[in-house]
Amino acid sequence: MSVQPTTPTPAAISRRGAGIAQLLLGGAACAAAALAAVAVAPLARADTVLYNSSTYESGALGTGPNQTFVSTGSSFVAPILNYLTNSSTATSDLVFITWYRGSVSNPVIFDATTGSIVYVGPAGGAFLGVQEYKGEPVLTQFAGNIILPAGYGQGTFLLRASNYSVVDSFSFVGLAANMTDMHEFVLTSDNTALLQAYNTTAADLTVVGGPSDGYVLDCVFQEVDVDTREVLFQWSTLEHIPVNDTLAVFAVSGNHSYPFDYCHMNSLEKDQAGNYLVSFRGLSAVYSISSSTGDILWKMGGADNSFTFGDGVEFYYQHHARLQSDIRSSPFNMTLFDNGMEASQEDKEAYGRGLLLSVDTTAKTVTLVTEFKPSFNTTISSQGSVQILDSGNVLVGWGADSEFSEYTIDGKLLRDAQFAEVGSSSASYRCLSSSWTGAPTTTPALALVSASSSSSTSWTAYVSWNGDTRVTTWVLADAASS
Numbered sequence: 049m050s051v052q053p054t055t056p057t058p059a060a061i062s063r064r065g066a067g068i069a070q071l072l073l074g075g076a077a078c079a080a081a082a083l084a085a086v087a088v089a090p091l092a093r094a095d096t097v098l099y100n101s102s103t104y105e106s107g108a109l110g111t112g113p114n115q116t117f118v119s120t121g122s123s124f125v126a127p128i129l130n131y132l133t134n135s136s137t138a139t140s141d142l143v144f145i146t147w148y149r150g151s152v153s154n155p156v157i158f159d160a161t162t163g164s165i166v167y168v169g170p171a172g173g174a175f176l177g178v179q180e181y182k183g184e185p186v187l188t189q190f191a192g193n194i195i196l197p198a199g200y201g202q203g204t205f206l207l208r209a210s211n212y213s214v215v216d217s218f219s220f221v222g223l224a225a226n227m228t229d230m231h232e233f234v235l236t237s238d239n240t241a242l243l244q245a246y247n248t249t250a251a252d253l254t255v256v257g258g259p260s261d262g263y264v265l266d267c268v269f270q271e272v273d274v275d276t277r278e279v280l281f282q283w284s285t286l287e288h289i290p291v292n293d294t295l296a297v298f299a300v301s302g303n304h305s306y307p308f309d310y311c312h313m314n315s316l317e318k319d320q321a322g323n324y325l326v327s328f329r330g331l332s333a334v335y336s337i338s339s340s341t342g343d344i345l346w347k348m349g350g351a352d353n354s355f356t357f358g359d360g361v362e363f364y365y366q367h368h369a370r371l372q373s374d375i376r377s378s379p380f381n382m383t384l385f386d387n388g389m390e391a392s393q394e395d396k397e398a399y400g401r402g403l404l405l406s407v408d409t410t411a412k413t414v415t416l417v418t419e420f421k422p423s424f425n426t427t428i429s430s431q432g433s434v435q436i437l438d439s440g441n442v443l444v445g446w447g448a449d450s451e452f453s454e455y456t457i458d459g460k461l462l463r464d465a466q467f468a469e470v471g472s473s474s475a476s477y478r479c480l481s482s483s484w485t486g487a488p489t490t491t492p493a494l495a496l497v498s499a500s501s502s503s504s505t506s507w508t509a510y511v512s513w514n515g516d517t518r519v520t521t522w523v524l525a526d527a528a529s530s
Contacts, residue, residue: 096128097163104130104466111472112149112450118510119493127156127467127474129163132423138454138463139439142166142484142517144177144187145452145467145476155189156467157515160454160481163465167486167515169212173201173230177480181207181235181274185484186215190230197300198265198309199430200246201230210487212515220245221272221279229267230477232316236271240280242316242324244269246309247284253302255292256310262302264291267313269326271339283324283342285311289331293351296330297392315368319375327369327384334369334384348407348414358415361405364396365389367447368433368478372404379408381417385432385447393429400428402444404436404457418459420444424451424470433478445479452479486515 096115098104104113113128127147140160147156147168155175157167169175173190180186192203203226207216220228220243227245234242246265253262266286270279294310302308312330319325323345324337333350337343346354349363363386372381382405388397402420407413420434420442431447441462442455450468455461468474492513499506511522 095126095164098128098130099134100132101130104128105469107469107472110469112468112474114149117493117512118497119495119512120514124168124514126165126168127158129158130466131163131464132466133461133464134161135462139437139441140443140454140463140481142482143443143452144175144480144482145445146173146175146478147467148473148475148477149468150473153194155187157484157486160463160465166517167212169208169515172206173203174477176233176478178482178484179235181216184209187212187484188233188235190228190233192226192228192230194230195246198246198307198312200265200309200312202227202246203230204228205233205243210485211489212486213489218243218272220268221270221277222282223247229313231314232269234317235274236318238318239274240271240318241274242269242271242318244313244316246313248304248307249286251286251291251308253291253298253308255290256294256298256308258298258302258308263304263307264302265307265309265311267311267328269313269316269324271318281339283337285313285328288342288344289328294330295332295350295390315370317370319371321376323375325369325371325375325382327366329365329367329387332364332366332390334366334382336375346409355407355412355414358413360416360419361403361414362397363388363403365430367431370434372436375409378410379406381405382407383434383436383442385428385434385444387430387432387447388427389429395427397427399425400432400446400449402432402434402442402455404434404442418442418457420453420455420459422446422449422451422453423461423464424449426470431475431477433480435480437481443479443481445476447477448475450474450476452476484517486517488513488515490514492516 114125115128116122143160145156147154155169158165176188178185179188187208189206191206204217204219206214209215229244245268249266251264252260254260268284270282291310300306311328314329315327317325322339326335331350334348336345365387367385369384386401386403388400390396404418406415406417429448433445435443440457444453449470451466454463495510497508
């Protein structure tokens with residue numbers, strides 16, 4: 049469903065981004081194009097943002113409400129946000145999502161405070177927000193295909209500069225072209241990049257009820273030099289993790305066309321000691337892996353858990369494990385997204401949640417610091433993210449449930465917004481917040497619409513600039529016709 053507002057909510061003339069600004073000009077002078085050289089016009093915001101909309105939540109606007117704009121035409125489609133809570137103390141700035149809706153996905157940036165759309169990019173996969181590349185901020189976006197039913201990627205990662213041009217791309221080294229997975233791409237402070245791939249590999253699957261001549265998805269990650277693409281480290285799940293460690297249900301044929309996804313690696317980062325923190329959804333576990341030997345240093349969760357869990361720590365099918373303090377000083381803090389269900393899609397908990405955990409590698413204990421609970425109280429079938437903001441607040445993206453929330457560090461809800469009906473086919477792999485300066489090389493889009501009466505003609509100017517974050521005031525300029 050496409051929604052074009054007819055009575056926009058008035059807004060201040062100061063604007064940021066690609067939300068469609070509506071300039072209202074009246075009178076015959078405008079119709080004759082005989083205005084003074086510069087006129088600042090009355091302005092109203094013409095992109096749709098809703099607040100506690102019962103029609104949105106009921107699905108009356110469609111399961112993935114979206115909008116098109118007069119200035120850009122029907123080919124430019126963006127989500128409509130519905131705010132359930134929006135406290136003035138929330139601090140998230142621009143928010144970056146991967147707007148999945150069925151088989152189509154686009155990177156989207158919007159202003160978290162107002163819900164106005166800033167940027168809708170070309171179709172692709174996971175949108176991993178802003179990272180630093182050679183001293184400059186870049187957007188990182190996966191471009192390729194999503195392979196179902198396992199839900200992994202085959203493509204490459206693109207780096208986009210502030211003008212949205214592609215300045216570099218990265219692919220997994222040593223495999224066929226476009227075999228890079230979408231789940232993770234990290235640019236490190238060591239001028240290296242972390243990538244991962246799902247590699248179809250022969251394996252004996254009798255231990256999980258499959259064929260002896262079966263195939264698995266071997267999750268492989270590598271660290272490469274940014275300048276030379278030299279592989280500095282590479283690690284394979286099949287070489288280190290037996291198939292029967294999986295908690296995933298064997299529900300495919302296990303042949304070459306439908307290999308068994310027994311690990312499903314979905315996040316990766318390099319810690320302060322130079323080792324790797326890796327999340328495996330299929331194992332319901334987070335691993336620490338040595339960068340010098342490739343040995344597994346410890347396992348958090350899953351089979352053969354290295355830790356004793358305190359109350360409220362147990363997690364299932366998790367995503368986005370991230371260190372929040374120096375791992376060399378134990379105990380340290382870690383965040384992760386707990387989906388709350390197991391591989392058979394049966395609920396193991398009452399709801400999915402964000403978690404802030406304290407990990408003590410000496411005492412081998414994990415304790416719950418804060419639980420970030422969703423407003424909708426359901427488990428999450430896939431995806432999700434947790435980010436601690438510079439302000440100390442916490443942003444949680446609810447993955448398959450098309451919502452994001454901001455909390456204080458102790459779990460008080462400050463902001464809660466939907467970009468599709470909960471339970472729809474819309475989703476976002478992660479939801480991240482960052483500052484970003486967009487300076488596109490394109491020109492603003494403008495459309496003039498006239499309305500005539502017996503005495504005069506009035507005009508409405510619709511204007512937008514996809515991806516621009518520098519605009520503070522729209523000014524309409526014209527020259528008298530000769």
